[in-house]
Amino acid sequence: MSPLNPMPVLRRSFLLLGCLLAAACTSDTPFYSVQVDVIDAVSLTPGESTPVEITLSRVSDTPGEVRLSLENEPEGVTLSPDVILPAGEDSITATPTLAVAATTTAEAGLYRTQLLATDEANDRAAGATFFVVLLATPAAQPDFSISVEPRQVNLFAGQSQQVTVAVTRAEGFTGVVTLTLESPTSRVFAAPTTVPAGTTAQLFLVATDRATTRVPVPTTVVATTEDGRRATTGLTINVR
Structure with a gap:
């Protein structure tokens, strides 16, 4: 996976809709939405890690378990554990750890990853963009x-x-x-x-x-x- 060419980075709420196209949502379709509140960019060098606070909330007529995971990430980058919103609950705030392996083969640069929310019981899934910036390891002189x-x-x-x-x-x-x-x-x-x-x-x-x-x-x-x-x-x- 190659870094993106540089192209707002605020704490942002992403609205993830179970019905993505209004034309496809009839009056008989149960209402379903998921919101993710998270900073949308984190910068790390190989071998570093940092906690990332994520709030996952949901409004639904059929509130099943929602699991949020990191997708399309560069090699050696992980977000763990997954954030899980239990069935029947409206929201949860968790602090998983974003980490970059010291041995990553990914190039330094900007990566557009995805925070993917899935509710398998209700066959729902949607994603939000999350930027990961891999900074080059600092280079020093002896003195x-x-x-x-x-x-x-x-x-x-x-x-x-x-x-x-x-x-x-x-x-x-x-x-x-x-x-x-x-x-x-x-x-x-x-x-x-x-x-x-x-x-x-x-x-x-x-x-x-x-x-x-x-x-x-x-x-x-x-x-x-x-x-x-x-x-x-x-x-x-x-x-x-």
């Missing part, structure tokens, strides 16, 4: 490395925001480094920023164009020394 906080930023198209890049220095390294942003689209960008000698933290302004497509954009923050050595770390820009 310095970088990290960024926050690692996932929500921006409306046309907005900008500062993130904090931490420079961890070792083995006596105190030199100047220059921060740049590698982005798959010119509509998400940052001006080169100098981290003065000895400095261990620097604000870094990341910006988006008004015409930026409204999907998560995986980028890479690069720190380069005066002699050309580089350290990198991933940063997701969630454009909405």
Whole structure:
């Protein structure tokens, strides 16, 4: 499975209808709807995991058990355990774990997965889009490395925001480094920023164009020394 080309990332409620086409739903068809409330994008590197809060609710004349699982996921990505809404209950909130295996063969990038809700007893199934961003494993030099906080930023198209890049220095390294942003689209960008000698933290302004497509954009923050050595770390820009 290959990552998507970059294209809102808010906490979003997805309405999953048992009858997908109004023309197919007659007055004799039992009413059935399922709603999933979840953030629609999560960023991880290989070997990482994070809890994801999911609320699964249902309005139905025939309330059977509903099971929510992750589908169309890249190799090595799991969401477990499945979220189960017991028969007869209206809603449940659970916190399964989204994890990326350290040995995943999936490329870094944006993946459009699906949260699939199924009610086998009533022969109902529908899905909602859930973006998984696989960030490349940070690359360090023997004498310095970088990290960024926050690692996932929500921006409306046309907005900008500062993130904090931490420079961890070792083995006596105190030199100047220059921060740049590698982005798959010119509509998400940052001006080169100098981290003065000895400095261990620097604000870094990341910006988006008004015409930026409204999907998560995986980028890479690069720190380069005066002699050309580089350290990198991933940063997701969630454009909405």
